[in-house]
Amino acid sequence: MNRRTLMATAALGLGLVFGGSANAAGMDKVKACFVYVGPVGDGGWTYQHDQGRLALIEAFGDKVDASTFQENVPEGADAERVLTQMALSGCNIIFTTSFGYMDATNAVAAKFPDVKFEHATGYKRDTDNVSTYGARFYEGRAVIGTIAGRMTKSNKIGYIASFPIPEVIRGINSTFLHAKKVNPDVTISVVWAYTWFDPAKEADAAKALIEQGVDVIVQHTDSTAPLAEAAKTAGVVGFGQASDMAAYKPSPRVSSIIDNWAPYYLKRVGALLDGSYTQVDSWEGISAGEVEIGEITDAVPAEVKAEAEAVRDAIGAGTYHPFTGPINKQDGSAWLADGVTAPDGDLLGMNFYVEGIVGDIPQ
Amino acid sequence: MDFGGINPAVLVASLMVASVPIMLAAIGELVVEKAGVLNLGVEGMMIMGAICGFITAVQTGSPVLGFVGGALGAAALALVFAVLTQVLQANQVATGLALTLFGLGLSSLMGQGYVGIKPPLTGQVPFGPLADIPVLGRIFFSHDPMVYLSIAIIAAVWAVLKFSRMGLILRAVGENHDAAHALGYKVTRIRILAILFGGAMAGLGGAYLSLVRVPQWTDGITAGAGWIALAIVVFASWKPWRVLVGAYLFGGISVLQLNLQAAGARIPVEYLSMSPYLITILVLVIMSSGKGRASMSAPAALGQNFHAAR
Numbered sequence: 001m002n003r004r005t006l007m008a009t010a011a012l013g014l015g016l017v018f019g020g021s022a023n024a025a026g027m028d029k030v031k032a033c034f035v036y037v038g039p040v041g042d043g044g045w046t047y048q049h050d051q052g053r054l055a056l057i058e059a060f061g062d063k064v065d066a067s068t069f070q071e072n073v074p075e076g077a078d079a080e081r082v083l084t085q086m087a088l089s090g091c092n093i094i095f096t097t098s099f100g101y102m103d104a105t106n107a108v109a110a111k112f113p114d115v116k117f118e119h120a121t122g123y124k125r126d127t128d129n130v131s132t133y134g135a136r137f138y139e140g141r142a143v144i145g146t147i148a149g150r151m152t153k154s155n156k157i158g159y160i161a162s163f164p165i166p167e168v169i170r171g172i173n174s175t176f177l178h179a180k181k182v183n184p185d186v187t188i189s190v191v192w193a194y195t196w197f198d199p200a201k202e203a204d205a206a207k208a209l210i211e212q213g214v215d216v217i218v219q220h221t222d223s224t225a226p227l228a229e230a231a232k233t234a235g236v237v238g239f240g241q242a243s244d245m246a247a248y249k250p251s252p253r254v255s256s257i258i259d260n261w262a263p264y265y266l267k268r269v270g271a272l273l274d275g276s277y278t279q280v281d282s283w284e285g286i287s288a289g290e291v292e293i294g295e296i297t298d299a300v301p302a303e304v305k306a307e308a309e310a311v312r313d314a315i316g317a318g319t320y321h322p323f324t325g326p327i328n329k330q331d332g333s334a335w336l337a338d339g340v341t342a343p344d345g346d347l348l349g350m351n352f353y354v355e356g357i358v359g360d361i362p363q
Numbered sequence: 364m365d366f367g368g369i370n371p372a373v374l375v376a377s378l379m380v381a382s383v384p385i386m387l388a389a390i391g392e393l394v395v396e397k398a399g400v401l402n403l404g405v406e407g408m409m410i411m412g413a414i415c416g417f418i419t420a421v422q423t424g425s426p427v428l429g430f431v432g433g434a435l436g437a438a439a440l441a442l443v444f445a446v447l448t449q450v451l452q453a454n455q456v457a458t459g460l461a462l463t464l465f466g467l468g469l470s471s472l473m474g475q476g477y478v479g480i481k482p483p484l485t486g487q488v489p490f491g492p493l494a495d496i497p498v499l500g501r502i503f504f505s506h507d508p509m510v511y512l513s514i515a516i517i518a519a520v521w522a523v524l525k526f527s528r529m530g531l532i533l534r535a536v537g538e539n540h541d542a543a544h545a546l547g548y549k550v551t552r553i554r555i556l557a558i559l560f561g562g563a564m565a566g567l568g569g570a571y572l573s574l575v576r577v578p579q580w581t582d583g584i585t586a587g588a589g590w591i592a593l594a595i596v597v598f599a600s601w602k603p604w605r606v607l608v609g610a611y612l613f614g615g616i617s618v619l620q621l622n623l624q625a626a627g628a629r630i631p632v633e634y635l636s637m638s639p640y641l642i643t644i645l646v647l648v649i650m651s652s653g654k655g656r657a658s659m660s661a662p663a664a665l666g667q668n669f670h671a672a673r
Contacts, residue, residue, distance in 0.1 A: 041478045043581070158625065189624070189625050189626075190624070192624065193621075198586040199581050200381075200384075200576055200577055203576060203577050204377070204381055204617065204621050207377060208625040209625045211377070211622070212626055214625070223577075228481070247479045358627055362631070362632055362633070
C-alpha cells in the first residue's frame, strides 16, 4: 500500500465515521449508488431504474452524487464484490435493483452498518439498514386487462408469462379478472416462456398465440420482440412492459405499464438528507406514481380509453382494489367474499389462478 | 385438419422458420469440424452476425446487404480465431470459449445506439398462386428467401463433401493432417478457409435472428442458440442432411411446446423442453456402441493443432 492509497483509505474511513454520525441529524450531501442486473440500454427493467437515478440528479443537484452505477452485475458472488466496493468508496445509500441480489445485499449490509441498502422486489431485511421496495404492478394489469377485454374480437387473450412466481401469477389473475369484467366471453391462454429475456423465444411464443387466434397479447417478459411479432399481423395489439416501448405506437402497442422508480428514489434519498430516514418495506402502486399507464393510443376507441382511465383513477384514488370479492379460486372454492379486498399476504404468496382461467400453473 | 387444437401445416411452417438460425450455424460448424478444427465460439460469431447484419441493414435500408454484412462481420471474428489457433497454435477449446465471451461483449458495445430501432422488412418469396395451395402452400411456399437458402446450403455442403475433390481434400485434412500435408495440401490454409466459412454461416444465422425472426436488436439476442448448433453437429454425427433433421427437431420441439401451451394442451412443459437433449444423448449412446460405432465418424484430427515442422 503506497502513501496515496493509504491516505485515501484514511480519508475514506473518516468520511464513513462522519457520514454515520451525521445520519441522525440529516446529511449535507448524499452519495447514492446503483447496481443493475442488465444493461441500461435494455429498454425495459434496468432502463427504468436508471431513469430513477437520473431523476435524483435532476431533483437534488449538488446535494446528491448519483453518478455511480454498475451495469450487468451477475446475481451471486460478483454482486457481493461490487457492493463491498461501492460501500468502501463512500456510497451512503445503495440501490440493488434485482431480486437475485437479496443475499448479497444482506451479507454486505451486515458489514457496513452506516451504509443504507435498498433492495428491489426482495423480502429479506436481516439488519436494520436494509429496506426493501417493490411496486404493485397488478394495479397496472387491471387497467390493461380492461383494455384487452374490450379490444379483443376473437375473445382470446394471450399472455406470455416468464416464471411461475407470485408476481407473475398476480399479473395474470388481475388481467383476466378485469378483461372478464368488461367481456364475459373472454378466455386467456398462458404460455410459460421460462425466461425474463429471450427475444427469439418471446417472438415464437407470440407467434404461437397469434396462430391460435389470439388478437391481444399481454407480456410479462422484458423484450419488445412480442410487439414486433404482433406488428406482422394486422389487428393484433399488445402492451409495453416495464417501459413505454413507444417505438411500437400507435399499434400494436396500444398502452403500457411503466415502472416509475423515481418517486421512491426521491423520497428515500430526500429522507436521508433531512434525517427522517427509517427502514421500510415499501409496496406502492398507481397512487404513489410508481406504476404508470403509458399513453393509450388512438387505436383504442374513445369510450374504452375513458373506461380504462376510470379504472386507473379509481385505483389511484384508493376507491377500488383490483382484487375485490367475490372472487373464487380456479377450483371453484371461495377466496374473497363479496366486497372483501385481498390482504397483501395473500397477494404476495399468490400461487393459484382465479376461477375461469383454464390450465395449470407449472410446479 | 386440427391435431390437439394445432394446425399441423402452421406448425411445420413455423418450425421451418424457427430452425433457420441454428441450422445455418450448425452447417457452418460442421464444415469447420470436418476440417479438423473445433470452434466453440459459434455463439459469439452468431451474435456478431446479428449486430453487424442489423447495423448494415439499418444503414443501407437493404435486408440483403444486411445478411452480407452479418456474414462478413462474423467471418471477421472467425478470422481472429483462425489466426490464434492456426498461425499462433493456441488451444482451440480455450480460444473458442474466449471468442464467445468476446463476441457477446463486442456486440453489446456496437449495439449501443441501435436499441429500439426497427430493421427494414424482409419479404416473402413471391410464389404467386402456389402459396394459395391448401396445406402445402402454407408449408412450402410462404417463407422468406433465407429459409430456402439455408436448405440449399445444406444440399450444397452435402454435395461438395461427398462428390467434389475439394470435399475430399477437406475431409483428408480433418482425418489426418500429417498425411494430407505429406500429399502436399496446405493444411493451415484449408483450415483457415473452413473457419471463415463457418463464421460466415454463423453470421447469417445471427443476422436471421435480428433481421427476420425477432426483428430488432437487443443485447444477448442469440440467448444460447450457438450452443444448440454445436450440439446439433454432434447429434448429426457430422452428416449434412442430419443437421437439417436435427435443426428441425430442436427448433420444432421448441415451437411445438409453445404451440401446445397456447392451444391449452395439458402436457407438462418441462418434458417437451428436455426431449431434444434426451434424444441427443440417446443417439450418442446408440451410435457409440458396438456396430454403430463406425458411423459415428467424428473427424479423427478434430481439435488437434497442426504444425508443419513436426
